[in-house]
Amino acid sequence: MPSEFSGKHVTVAGLGVSGVPAAKVLHGLGAHVTVVNDGADERARTQAAELEALGVTVRLGDGAASDSGSAAGLPEGTELIVTAPGWKPTKPLFAAAEQAGVPVWGDVELAWRLRGHGGRKAAPWLAVTGTNGKTTTVQMLASILDAAGLRTAAVGNIGVSLLDAVTGDTEYDVLAVELSSYQLHWAPSLRAHSAVVLNLAADHLDWHGSMEAYAADKGRVYEGNQVACVYNVADRATEDLVRAADVEEGCRAVGFTLGTPGPSQLGVVEGLLVDRAFVEDRHKNAQELAEVSDVNPPAPHNIANALAAAALARAYGVPAAAVRDGLRAFTPDAHRIAHVADVDGVAYVDDSKATNTHAAEASLAAYESIVWIAGGLAKGATFDELVAGAAKRLRGAVLIGADRALIREALTRHAPEVPVVDLDRTDTGAMPQAVQEARRLAEPGDTVLLAPACASMDMFTNYNKRGDAFAEAVRELGA
Incomplete structure (x- = not known):
């Protein structure tokens, strides 16, 4: 049966984890696909060869989006652009598309429109966004849904292609979907069953152009919600986004808090995670969901993640016991406030994922x-x-990396009594020295915490490699 894409000329902007699946799916649906990609490194050439073997046209390198037979820089005949989320809205390709009246979708938008294609079940989406905590919350949510006996998967910005999830052989009951601000920017028709914005802080402003634009893109996750818009009581900006959203009639605002919950909230009471949103007579009643000790690790921000995941699961009708069982079964990814070892009475914790x-x-x-x-x-x-904010908790600080002077100056201004070791190096070998210096500053009962507040690319390939280097250096301490 022909699809709406049969014979359509579609340009896919970017290769990578989103562009390649998009090109394959569109080609399989009968579209004439041209992929353009700024880079031409070995990985891009390998991906291009794979697509070209299928009959997809691929152009690599600077200026790949243009051709001599096209108007305004668009590949000739382009009727639709499907972009990788990382491509900035300021790209000339998109200006050309706007001028020519060509729509631009992201891979998330494409996946949303393909739900139910070919007679598959159109599984509802429970969507998670925010500046921090997205992946952990989505994984917690998937664990809870799985504990409830539902066929589910954690997909989206977490690294598992949404396109694969909606077009593959497995028919899911419901999907736990992580969405970045980039993905939401390019997903105008997305309408989730329920969604949460975990928190908002300045991030990716070079891409969005302003904090207001960044927040607006995050807020898109609430548009058209059917059952619940979940927000963070401690972060008023998330509630403001709920108030501004155009939702389906009957959709409710549901808050989560580390304090005692009010009606239509989930929160914490005497070491228990408690629901006062999805219960009968929420003004008088509450439902115990789990113990704080069921959350791994039980750090405050991770308890908040667990409450957000529980709220989405409860919005979908999951019983309280599945929340408890799912949280108990959940194991966090590496480099997220992960306890590495105790050495001489000092705990060493890897939170290399703390990149802002x-x-x-x-x-x-x-x-x-x-x-x-x-x-x-x-x-x-x-x-x-x-x-x-952290000055009273700091025993000492060890600074590494290209922009360490910015942190050192802040320490001088706000925590002048805290001893600081400034390692004037940006090679990977700095990490073992940093751990040794931290050991020298620490006393029994302290925590040596790798929480860089910065990206890693000045020294390491990614935050995973940075965390691995920290863990290895810690293991050498105890050897």
């Missing part, structure tokens, strides 16, 4: 006495608020 100040703030709040290893690429961030 908001994430580092949550990590620092989880411990009482800290020797902090921080630094890397600041991405335009400032550190005064972070340091001022």
